[in-house]
Each structure stands twice: as structure tokens, then as C-alpha cells.
Amino acid sequence: MPSQEVLDWLRARFFPHIWCPGCGHGIIMHAILRALVDLGKKKEETVIASGIGCSSRMPGYIDACTLHTTHGRSLAFATGVKLANPKLTVIDVMGDGDCTAIGGNHFIHACRRNIDITAVVMNNNIYGMTGGQASPTTPVGAYATTAPYGVIDVPFDICKLAAGAGASYVARATVAHPLLIEKYVKTAISKKGFAVVEVVTHCHTQFGRKNKRPRPIDNINFFKENSVMYNKATTMSKEELEGKIVIGEFVNADLPEYVEQYMKLIESLGGNR
Amino acid sequence: MPKVQFWQGNTAVAMGALAAGCRFFGGYPITPSSEIAETMALELPKVGGRFIQMEDEIASIAAVIGASLAGYKAMTATSGPGFSLKQENLGLAYMAEVPIVVVNVMRGGPSTGLPTKVSQQDVMQARWGTHGDHEAITLAPASVQECYELAIEAFNLAERFRQPVIFLGDEVVGHMREKIIVPDDGTFTVLNRKRPKTRPEEYVPYKPDPEDDIPPMAAFGDGYRWHVTGLTHDEWGFPTNDPEVIERKILRLVRKVRRFRDEIVRYETYEVSDADMIVVAYGSVSRTALSAVREARSKGLKVGFFRPVTLWPFPDKELQALVNNVKAVLVPELNCGQMVLEVERVVSGRAKVFAKGLVNGELFRPSEIFEFIKEVA
Numbered sequence: 001m002p003s004q005e006v007l008d009w010l011r012a013r014f015f016p017h018i019w020c021p022g023c024g025h026g027i028i029m030h031a032i033l034r035a036l037v038d039l040g041k042k043k044e045e046t047v048i049a050s051g052i053g054c055s056s057r058m059p060g061y062i063d064a065c066t067l068h069t070t071h072g073r074s075l076a077f078a079t080g081v082k083l084a085n086p087k088l089t090v091i092d093v094m095g096d097g098d099c100t101a102i103g104g105n106h107f108i109h110a111c112r113r114n115i116d117i118t119a120v121v122m123n124n125n126i127y128g129m130t131g132g133q134a135s136p137t138t139p140v141g142a143y144a145t146t147a148p149y150g151v152i153d154v155p156f157d158i159c160k161l162a163a164g165a166g167a168s169y170v171a172r173a174t175v176a177h178p179l180l181i182e183k184y185v186k187t188a189i190s191k192k193g194f195a196v197v198e199v200v201t202h203c204h205t206q207f208g209r210k211n212k213r214p215r216p217i218d219n220i221n222f223f224k225e226n227s228v229m230y231n232k233a234t235t236m237s238k239e240e241l242e243g244k245i246v247i248g249e250f251v252n253a254d255l256p257e258y259v260e261q262y263m264k265l266i267e268s269l270g271g272n273r
Numbered sequence: 274m275p276k277v278q279f280w281q282g283n284t285a286v287a288m289g290a291l292a293a294g295c296r297f298f299g300g301y302p303i304t305p306s307s308e309i310a311e312t313m314a315l316e317l318p319k320v321g322g323r324f325i326q327m328e329d330e331i332a333s334i335a336a337v338i339g340a341s342l343a344g345y346k347a348m349t350a351t352s353g354p355g356f357s358l359k360q361e362n363l364g365l366a367y368m369a370e371v372p373i374v375v376v377n378v379m380r381g382g383p384s385t386g387l388p389t390k391v392s393q394q395d396v397m398q399a400r401w402g403t404h405g406d407h408e409a410i411t412l413a414p415a416s417v418q419e420c421y422e423l424a425i426e427a428f429n430l431a432e433r434f435r436q437p438v439i440f441l442g443d444e445v446v447g448h449m450r451e452k453i454i455v456p457d458d459g460t461f462t463v464l465n466r467k468r469p470k471t472r473p474e475e476y477v478p479y480k481p482d483p484e485d486d487i488p489p490m491a492a493f494g495d496g497y498r499w500h501v502t503g504l505t506h507d508e509w510g511f512p513t514n515d516p517e518v519i520e521r522k523i524l525r526l527v528r529k530v531r532r533f534r535d536e537i538v539r540y541e542t543y544e545v546s547d548a549d550m551i552v553v554a555y556g557s558v559s560r561t562a563l564s565a566v567r568e569a570r571s572k573g574l575k576v577g578f579f580r581p582v583t584l585w586p587f588p589d590k591e592l593q594a595l596v597n598n599v600k601a602v603l604v605p606e607l608n609c610g611q612m613v614l615e616v617e618r619v620v621s622g623r624a625k626v627f628a629k630g631l632v633n634g635e636l637f638r639p640s641e642i643f644e645f646i647k648e649v650a
Contacts, residue, residue, distance in 0.1 A: 014511070034635035044473065044496050049339075060500060060511060067342065068502035069335065070361055076332035080339025080347070082321050084297055085494040088343070106335075210411040262323065271321040 002030060011063045018057055022216030023167045024175035024201030028122055029058050031181035031199075032091065038127040038182075039189055049078040051103060054203075055095035055122040056128045075110040078117050086116070086259045089189060096123040097135040100156045104136075111165030111194050115258040118188040118195045121158055124203040132206030143210040148152025158198045163251045168193025170251040174200040176223035177247065184249065193257045200245055276455045282420040282447040283350075285432035286376060286440065287312035288455070289346050294463055295374070296322035297347035299336035301329055301355060304388040306378040307620065309350035330358035331369040334375065338362060341371045342490030342501060343364025345429055346465075350376035352444075353395055354385060363437055364403035365503040367526065370479070370488065372466055374424070376440040376448040379556075379607075381634050390634030391444035393556055393607040399439045400585050406523055408530035410537060411439040411585040413556045414446050417453045422461075423582070432536060434530055435487050443582060443607070445557035445636050461468040466490045473497045479522070480508045486529035530586070538591065539582035544570060545595050548577030550650060551624075552594065552603045553616050555581050557636055561603055565642035574650055584612070589619045596624045601649050605629040605642050625649075 002010075010033070019025050019178035034048060046064040050056035059066035066090070069077045074092050082090045099107050099121045112119060126144060127133040134144035137155045144151065162170045169191040173180035181199055188195035202208060202219030213219045223245065230248025233241060266272060287309045290298075293648060298317060300310035310326070317324040323340070327333040333349045336393070340347040351359060356377040366373050381471045382394045395402075399411045410430050424440060429603030431438040469476050469489040478499040481488045488508075491497035504512040505519050530537070543563060545551060554562035559580045569576040578596065581588050596602060602624050604613040613628040620626050629645045631637055 044498050045494060047493050060502070063498060065498055066500045067336075067339070067493075068500070068504065070365055070503055073331060073335045073362060076327060076335035077339040077342075079325070079327070079332070080297070080299060080341075081343045081493060082337030082339075083325055083336070084340040084343035084345045084347075085492075088494050105328050106332055109332070262318070262325075266318045266321055269319045271318050 002033070003037070006030065006033045009033045009036060009043060009063055011061050015199050017061055019054060020205045022204060023054070024124065025055055025058065025122060027175045027178050028120065028181060028199050028201060029061065031178050032093070032120060032185050033062070034182045034241055035185040035189060038186060041089050042245055045087065046091070047078070047081050049074040049081070049090065049092045051094055051098040053095040053098050053127070055093055056098060058093045072098050072101070073106060074119065075103065075106040077114055077118065079110065079113070082115055082117055083259055083262065086263065091189065091232070092117055092119045094119060094121050096121065096125060096137040096158070097127045100136040100158060100161065102125055108161065108165040111162050111167040111196070113258045114166055114168055114193045114255050116192055118185065118197070120185060121198045122194065123158060124201045124207060126203045126207040128203040128206045132210065142207070144207070159196070159250050162196040163241045165179070166255070167196050167251060168253055168255050169195035171196070171249040172198040172200065172247050174223040174227055174245060174247060175202065176220045176227065180247065187252070192260070275457055278453050278455055278555050279450055280309065280417055280453050282414065282417045282442060283308035283378065284312055284444065285417045285420035285453055286350070286424045288377065288471045289421035290374065290428065290523070291316055291320065292421070292458060293346065293348045293425040293428035294465070295348050295428060296320065297337065297340035297345040298324045299327050299333040299340070299347070299349050300324070301327055301333045301351065302328070303352045303355045305380055305447050306350045306352050306376060308394065316457055321489065321509060324558060330355035331362060334359040334362045334373070337373050338366050339373050341373050342493050346372070348374040348376065350378065352380045353382045356395060356398065360403040364407070365628060366437045367403065367407040368505070369501045370435040370490070371548055372435050373391070373437050374427045374431050374440055376442060379441065379443040381632070383556055387634045389444070389599040391557060391607060391633070391636055392632065393443060393558065393612070395441065396608065396611045399441050406527060406580070408527045409439060409585040410434065410436070410530060411583065411584060413441045413584050415556055415559045415580065416446070417449065417451045420446065421453060421455065425461055425463065429462060432464045432466045434533070435466060435490055436530070443556045461515050469497065477508050478510045479506065481525060481529070484527050498594065531597050534586045538586055538588045540588040540591050541582060542595070543578035545577035545579065547575055549575045549604060550601045550646065551577045551579050551595060551597050551599050552605065552646065553579045553581070553612070554605055555584060555612065558607060559607055561637045561639045562642050564630050564639035565646060568639060568643050569646045574646060587615050587619070592616070596620050599624045601625045601627060603627050603629065603645060603649055605631070605637055605645060607631050607636070
């Protein structure tokens, strides 16, 4: 049962939520809210942005300044919010299709710009809301409504993408590790710079049914059995890592942050007068 | 003291926006509008504002909407291909009622078309480009002076009506240089969006004031918590499937502009009182059209001139009032016949309507429009 402090962050009047029973998104929302409560964030100074998809309905349930935008574009909206008012804590919640397909360009540029926003990417390997179509993170060989013979295109590794594009903080957990999610999201929010937390979750309804993990528990067990901490993974061979989910913190660097740099520019031009 | 400058239209748009209080610009390079972004990049940080070059046209309008939600007056500028890309988020700004200004410096199309050459082919896109019902407000400048003044007006309308305003320039007006008298700050009206007077816990973000159908707008960070979505929503901003609530929302979106159209509509006339022909022209074409009308007058032809400054809402009543005693209405424009459709609707058989299009990337010469007048006369 969530704590009273967490419940205070919810717009509980909209419950029951639209997610399927057993969906992982609730676990992620709870972890984000625990992180916000622990960090002592204020609801009126916290912006939660999202795009389109199941994951993107999350802001509707959070009693903060919430911004439900267009498919894939939420980071660009969030960038405008953050640059306009740097005092705000800005969190962007995305799905895998939202983040890496239609929003891929915005994602890599938010990483490159290193703007102080936290992106929580809920990766369930599928387009859930629209009925189970393949996404850029659907594994090769997996089935989807638009991959009835199995996926043949190679998936993105969201964390490698974020690290390569220049994010300050990159971490991955799964919904079988809710305390890790909370820890990483907390670190991500506290990080001055663009921070990405990929949370591997499941869509038993759309992905699981076609891929031999039809019940929520099948997925949680799958994540538990196949997750490997990053430190251990560095000692394993490529063959040993086949089919494993590497979790942990991949990047935690102190890099120049975009808004801070812009504020310095304003200062140097006397624009604060 | 007002300053006299020798500016190009795009510079005047940027400087007018700054004078109106624009403090955020999100942009992406595109000819023939890039000078607006360049001017904003130079000027905004000097006044504590923000300029950001985004990764694409879609992102630049998205950032602008985000900044407006955080309380800033915000603008983006583009041309045809970019305007096409912006249509998705333009729709979100209509739906979520976010004041922004979008500049489209028109070039020839379709597609990449003519990056450095003029057209007026985006007139209907400015009206109906994004999907779904909405009421567009579109301003078309014809001079550098007007670029400055209408940029201020565009912000005033966006702030007043809580919606996007399209500033529809064209390559000729954007790139030509001429004298402009820059008014002193404080000598023109600057409007700001209505802020809520209620306490945060009582704030209903989409509850309109009955006198104008427009809900007061809080800013993220101002102490108010509210939800913004592109989904059709109720007065609290949350998605709805209730047919009554849906209809109320969409009808209000349209009504909030329509009921004030008399205050929005701008137009200009010349020698219309005794005219038996009227030339309707807008943007850069209106300049050569006016020359041609003057020429025709000097030759004894009773020709008048009508220039819509607001293309949308179109000054329909105002044009209609002039056409009862004329035999012909002439519409020269840099497309294959777009605004002429609106003129035909307005004239509604009271006079004959003649269209003259030009789509070769050039501007009409006054002599071409004069010939057009003579042909019809």
C-alpha cells in the first residue's frame, strides 16, 4: 500500500486507471512518486510531461503540473518548459515507441543538449495501446500484430543510445526491481543534466500473449531470471549475455548542462538587468 | 523619439515580437525565414529571453508551446515545408489553448518548391492546415512597417484569445528592405493573457469567463497545478468521452474567436466609394496591385482596392458591403486560385469575380495587374 505522502501526489479520482490489471506501469509510477516524495519535491514545481501511448497516460494520474503532448514530441515540449523556467523539476515519461521511434530525434538531441530533464522510458517492447504492433525494441524473432512472422529488424538498446548521444546519467532497471527504479529515478532527478532511466516492463496483454509470457507473473519471473547487474555483466562473455537484461548505472558523469550554459550567456550579456 | 531604421521585413518581425514582449523563440533554419531566428538568437539573451535552435521544425513549435505554458510569450518562424511539419503541434496549441505566434514566410511549393522565391500558396493551409475544427487567426503584412506592427498585433491576439496566431508573410515582404519608423515602447498596446484570480486549489483551467469564453491561464511554476492535453477535455483539462462536454469544448474553441471577429478583422481600402471594379489583393501582391489601381485611376477607370490584412477571419462583411454596385471583383494572387474562393463566397454572385494566378516564383509587375484590370474593364 502506498504511503500517505505518495497518495497525496495522486489524482485518485481518476482511478481505476486505464492500464490492464497486472501492468508494470503502476509499479513505475509508484517508484517515481516515492522518489519525488523522498526528494521533497513540490507538486506545483514539478512538471511531468508525456507523449502518446499507455505510458503517456501516467501524468493524468499525478497531481502536479502535467503535460500530455503529441506522439514522441514530449521531450521537445519539456525542453521549452525547462528553458523557460529552470526552477521547475521536469520529468518526461515515455514508452519505447514514443521515445525511440517517432520521438527518436528528440530523444538523441535532448541527450546531446544535456538539458536538466529526467526521462523515464517504460520499455515493454511493443505498442500496447494501439494493439500490439512491433516497436523499435521488440526483440528479433518476437511476434507482434505487425510482425506476424516474427520481427526481423534489430532492436535499439535505449541505454547505449542515450550514452552514445551524450546523456549525463543512464541507468536501467526492470519492474521486478522496484527499489532499483526508485533509486535510479532519484539519482536521475538529482543529476544536473539529461538523465535517462530505462525501465524494462511488460505488456502481457499485447506482447506476452504472443510470446509465451501471457500472465503478469510470467514476465516478472522472466525479468528476475534474466537480469544481470552491470558489474557482473562486464565479466561475462557475449554468449553468456545472450538474451540477458543488463541492469544498473551505465553513465554518471558531470557534464555542462544546457540551461546553466544559457543562463551564463544571459549573464555575460547583461540580460538579467 | 521614434527611430527610423532601414530593415528587412524579417528583422522587423523579430523586433516587433520583442517589442510585444516575446521572450522565447524556438527555431529551425529554413529559407526564407532564417533571419528571424538569427535576429532572435542575437537579441533575446540580451533581454533575458531564451533562444533555442531545436532539432527540427516539430520540436521548435513544441518547445515554444512548452515555454508558453511556463508563462512566456513565445514564437517560432518557418516557411512552407516547416509549416507543414508544424501542423501537428499547432493542433495541440489550438486544443490546449496555448497562445503562440507562428510565422510562415511563404515560398513556392508544393514540397521543397522554391526556397528563395515568393508565393502565396499557403493561404488555405494557414486556415485549415492542422486537422480538426479550429478558428484560425492569420495576419498578412504588406510592408516592413507592417511586419513590425502586425508582429505586435499577432502576440496581442494570441494572448487575448489563448490560441495560436499565424503570421503569414511572404518571401518578398520578408526580404525586402525599406524605411521603418520604430515606435517607442509604451506608444502601442501590449496585451497579456488573463491570469487566474482564484486560489490554486479552486483553479479550473478550462472554465471560461462568460463574457469572452476564454479561460484565465496559469503558468507552470506559478503555484497552480493543472493538466494539459491534446485530447478533447473537460473544464478541468482531463480527457472526456461525454458527448455534451466534447461539443461544449469544440463549440467554444470556435466561438471564442467568431464572436469577436469584428475586433479582429483588419483591412484597407482605396478609392472604393465610386468604384465599379475592385481589386482584392493581400501581402506583397497588394503593393503592385495598388500601383496598378492608381495607374488605372489616372487613366479614368473607376477601380477600387481592397486589402485584407487579416486573411482569417476574412473581412467578409466589409468586402460584401462594397460589391453591391460593382460589376467585377479582381483577385490577383501568387497561387492557382485560393483566396479567390473566399472572395467568390463573399461576393456570392453580386458581381463577377475574376482570378489571376501567378506561380512562376516571381511577383506580379504593376503593368501585369493593370493589363488584368483593362481586360476585365
